[in-house]
Amino acid sequence: MKCKNLTFENVNITGGFWKQKQDMNRNTTVWNVYNRFKETGRFDAVKLEWKEGDPCKPHIFWDSDIAKWMESVAYLTQKQREPELEKIVDEIVDNIEKAQDEDGYYNCYYSLFTDKKRFSNRNNHELYCAGHLLEAAIAYEKATGKSKFLELMKKFIAHIKKVFMEEGSADFVTPGHEEIELALIKLYDYTGDKQYLDLAMFFLDQRGACEEPNTLAEKFGVKYLQSHQPVRAQYEAAGHAVRAVYLYSAMADAAARTEDTELKNACEKLYENIVTKKMYITGGIGSTRIGEAFEEDYRLPNETAYTETCAAIGLTYFCHRMSQLDPSSARYANIIERVLYNGFLSGISLDGKAFFYENPLEIDLYERKMTADFEVEKRQPITQRVEIFNCSCCPPNVNRYLASLGNFLYRYDEKTVYVEQYMESDADLEGTRLSQKTNYPFDGKITLSVSGVKRQIALRLPSWCKNYALKKNGKSIDTSPENGYLIVATENGDILELELEMRPRRIRSNPHIRANRGMVALSYGPMIMCMEGVDNGGSLAGVSLLPHGEITLALDQTLGLLTLSCPALRQEAQELYSDEADVKAPPFTAKFIPYHAFANRGESNMKVWAPQSSNK
C-alpha cells in the first residue's frame, strides 16, 4: 500500500480554531459569496438570457467562479446536508444542462456570445472553467449521489478529448490557464477510467513541447503560462503563480500515478525553488502584480506583494501532492502549515464576509497617499478586504478550501499514520481511529487517542519547534525526530500527549531578500505576526525593535487571538538627515497580532518585518 493522504470525508474537525473557521464558512461565507455572485449575475449567466445593454455582462471565467462555489456546497453537504444550498446547485446544474451544446461543449460565455469562436483564444479560460466544473461535479456526485452534473461534464470532457487529442482542431494545444489537468486526474481516480489520465498527460506532455499561439506572450513572455519549456525540463517556478502551482500539482499527481521519474524530478526541483527562494514568510507566492507572477529568486518586496490568496491555496495543493511522492518527509506539511495560518488565512476577514485577493506584507498609508506624478503606476494592494471582486476567483476558492480542510490532516500507509496538522478532530484511517484534542495554535498541547488497527504514529514536529515533550499513556518517551516526525509505536487504546514548546521567535530572512535586510519578523508557533498602526500609535515608519527585549504573550479579547509585545523604539521625524546622537527615539512597547488577522479594524499601517540589529 502506497502512502496516501486521508481525504476530508474521513476526518471531522470537531472543535478549536479551525472548527470555528469551518462553521463560519458554512453559516456565513458560503452564503455571502452566493449573494454577491447572484447580485452580479454570475448564476443567471448560465441561463444564457443576458442581452446587450443588460447589466452584469458575463465574463469568460464566470463558470469557474460558480463551479468553485458549487464544489464548496458539495464539500459542506458531504458532512451535513444543506437542502437550501443543494437546491440552488441542482437548479444551476439544470441550467447547465440546457445551456450545454449537443456536442458536449459548455461555457456560458461562448454559448452566449456565439459570434466568438470556441477554443480559438488560448487565454480565454474555457479549459480552466471545464476543469473547475469537473472538480465540482465529481464532488457533488460523491456528496449527494446525484450523477447528472458529472454526466454533463463527462460529455464535455469527451468533446474536449475529441477536439484536442483526436482532431487537433482547436487553435491551440494546451490550456492557457492550467486547472483541467488536475481535475482530469481526479476524474481518473474517481472512475478508474484511464482515458482521463491520458488526456491529462496529453496536456502535460504537449505543454512547452509544441508550437502554439500565446496571445499574452508579447506582454509577459511564454513563461507566463509555463510554456517556455517541456514540463519535465521546468526546474524554476515561473509565470502566473496560480497557473503554475495548479500545473505543478497536476504534474505531481501524474508522477505519483505513472512512476514518471523525470516528472517527479521536475516537481522536486520546482518545489525546492519555490520554498527556498520564492516564498514569503507567510507562505504567499507570486510577488508581482505584473502577470500575477513569480519574480526572480529572492525578489520578495513587502508592500507590493501580490501573493494571491488562490496562489497560497494552490501551493498547499502542490505540497499535499508532493508528500505522496516523498512520503517520509514532514517538509511539505510544514509549508502547508505556514500557508494555512498565514498567507491563506489572511485572505478572509475574521467575520468571514470579505476577502483579499492580494495579501501584502506591509501597508504604508503615507506612501500610498502620494500620487506618483512621473512614476509608472505603482499600484499597491487594497488595504481592506471586500466582499467581491470583478475577478472573484479567491472567495469561492476559500469556500471550497475551508470546507475540505480535513484533507490536510493525515497521511497513512499500512504501517504508519502521519499526523500532518494539529486540529481538534476525529479520523478513521482504514481501521485506525484517531481523536485529536488540542487548543492549537493557542498552545502546543496535543492529545491523540488511538484506537482500532495498530499502526505507528508519526507526529510532525513543526520546523519552528525546538523543544517538545512526548508521552505515551502518561509516560515520557525519549524520541528524536526522523525526517521531521516523532515516531511512536501505538496500539488500540493508547493515548499520546505531545507538547510543542511555543515561544515568541525572531526570524531573519536570507540576506538575498533585499526588502528584509536588517529586519526581523516575530512569530509564535505557526503564526507569523505583524504590527498594525491601530495598536501602535498610527505610523510605523520610525519603529525598530530592541534586540534584547523580552517578548511577552497576551490574548487580545476583541480579536480572540494571541498577541506579542516587544520592546521597541520609535524614531521621531526630525531633519531629513541627522547625526544619530541627535536622533530622538523614545522607547515603547510594540504590539504584534497574527498576520492573518490584519486589516480587521479599519485601514491601518501594517508591517511584518521591522528593523532590528543582530542580538549577538
Added chain:
Amino acid sequence: MKCKNLTFENVNITGGFWKQKQDMNRNTTVWNVYNRFKETGRFDAVKLEWKEGDPCKPHIFWDSDIAKWMESVAYLTQKQREPELEKIVDEIVDNIEKAQDEDGYYNCYYSLFTDKKRFSNRNNHELYCAGHLLEAAIAYEKATGKSKFLELMKKFIAHIKKVFMEEGSADFVTPGHEEIELALIKLYDYTGDKQYLDLAMFFLDQRGACEEPNTLAEKFGVKYLQSHQPVRAQYEAAGHAVRAVYLYSAMADAAARTEDTELKNACEKLYENIVTKKMYITGGIGSTRIGEAFEEDYRLPNETAYTETCAAIGLTYFCHRMSQLDPSSARYANIIERVLYNGFLSGISLDGKAFFYENPLEIDLYERKMTADFEVEKRQPITQRVEIFNCSCCPPNVNRYLASLGNFLYRYDEKTVYVEQYMESDADLEGTRLSQKTNYPFDGKITLSVSGVKRQIALRLPSWCKNYALKKNGKSIDTSPENGYLIVATENGDILELELEMRPRRIRSNPHIRANRGMVALSYGPMIMCMEGVDNGGSLAGVSLLPHGEITLALDQTLGLLTLSCPALRQEAQELYSDEADVKAPPFTAKFIPYHAFANRGESNMKVWAPQSSNK
C-alpha cells in the same frame, strides 16, 4: 552695498583637494570631453555639412553640449590662456557665424534640417541651446576680450525677443527646457541693458500662466516642465530636476534684481521643499529616471536613484543665488558643500576621464543580474562611468563647473566677508584680501590671512561640525555661531585659525524615507561615505554595522582618500527564513570610502546606507 557673491575671476584656488581637481580638469578632462565630442561629430555639426547617410546625425541639443564646453574654455582662459583651446573656440564661433541665419536665428539642428519648423516644438531645446550659447559667449568675451561670439548671440537674442515677446509668432510661449532665463539675467548683469531682464521676466511670468502646447504632457504631465502653475505659486519642487533648478535659479536671480517678494517667497518655499524633503544625503536630487524628475516628498530610493550630475550642479546654482536673497544664513553654503563633496563629485572619475550621468546610492550586482521576466523594465543606473553619453550634458557641465568653482568661496558686503567654502586660495574682495591655507577635507584646520580693507570675517561653521576652536593671531576667541557663521572683527594683517573637529559620524534619515529605515550612513567632515564590495568581500547583502563599535580613520594610499573602518557583522546566506538564534553573522571590519570615489576600481557592489540598530 548689497551682499554679493565674489566671482571666480577674483579668487585663485592655489592648492589642496580642489586645486588638484581643477588641474585635472584643465589638463585632462576638458581635452577628453573635446575629443569625445569631436569623434561624435558635435563640433562638425556646426558646419552644417552633415548629409543623410553620414554617421553622427546631429541632435537637437548638441549646440548646448559644445556651448558648455566653450564656456569651460572661457573660464580656464580667464585664469591662464590656453591658445590651443582658444583657437578651437574661435573656429567654432566662425562656423556659428556662417551658420547663423540672417534674422539672427541659430541652431545647428534646425539650420541643417530646414524642413523642420523653427520654434514649433516646445520640447526641442532651441531656447535651451540659445541660453547655453549665450552663457558661453559672455564668458568668452570676458575672458578674451573677443566680442564676435557675444555679438552673434545678441543678434540671436534680439530675434528671440521679436518672435516671443513682440510677435508671439512661435508655436509656444516659454521654453520647454529652462536655461535661457538665467543666461539672459547674466547678459543683463554684464551689459546693464534692461531689455534682457525684461525678456527673462517675460519667460518667467508667462510660464504656467498661459495656455501653451506641451508635447510631453501626455507622458509626464505639465509638472514635468514646471508649467503646472504660475512660477510665483510654485512651492513644491516638481518635474525634470535639471529644468526645475535652472528655473528656480533664474527666479532667485530675478527676485534679487526686482525686489519681487512673491517670487522670493516661491524660491524660499521651493528651496525648503528640496532640502528638507527631496534631497539625497549626497545632495543629489531628482530621484526617478521617469522624467528625470523629482518624486514626492521623502521618496528617495537608493539603487535606482537618478540624481543626475547636472541636477546636482543646478542645485548649487540655485543655492548660490538664494544666498543673495538671504545673506545672513549659512544654510545655502552648507548644501553647496554637501553637493560639492558628494553628489557632484561622484559625477567624474578620479582620473578625470569618465562620467556618471546618474549617481545611485547603491549598487546591488546580484539584483542587477536578474532579468525581470514579467516586471516592467527596472532599469538601474550604469555601474561604471563612461567618457561620453548620447545625451552628454553632464561632462561639459562638469568642465565649466570645475573651472569656475571659485564662485562658491566668498560672499561680501561693505561690512562682512562670508567665508562659504574652505579651499586653499587667494581672493580679493574689493580691497579685502584673504589667503586661505587648508588641507580640507582631509582635516578641519583652516588658516586665513587677512589684509587690506578692514571687514569682519564670518566663517561658516559647517552644519556637520559640533566642536571647533577659533584663534585670532594665536589667541583663542570664544564666539558662538550666528546663523551658522562665526563672526570675527579683523583688520589688516590678522591671522585667523579655525579648527573644525572632524570625526566619523553615523547619520540617520527621517523615518519617512522608506529606503533608509533602520539604517545609518557614515560620514567624515563634509564627505558621505560608502562601502564597496571590492573592499568588503564582494557581497554587501548581509552586512550590518555594530551600533557601539569604534569607527577608525585611515588614509587609502591608492585612492589618496580618507577611509573609515567600522565593526560590522556579515549575515551568512542560510535558509530562506531562520530563527535569529540560528543565524550565523560573523564579525568583520567594514571599510568605507568617500561616496564620490565609488566605482573607480571596477564594477562592485556599493551602498551608502547600511542596517544598524539604534545605539541607545
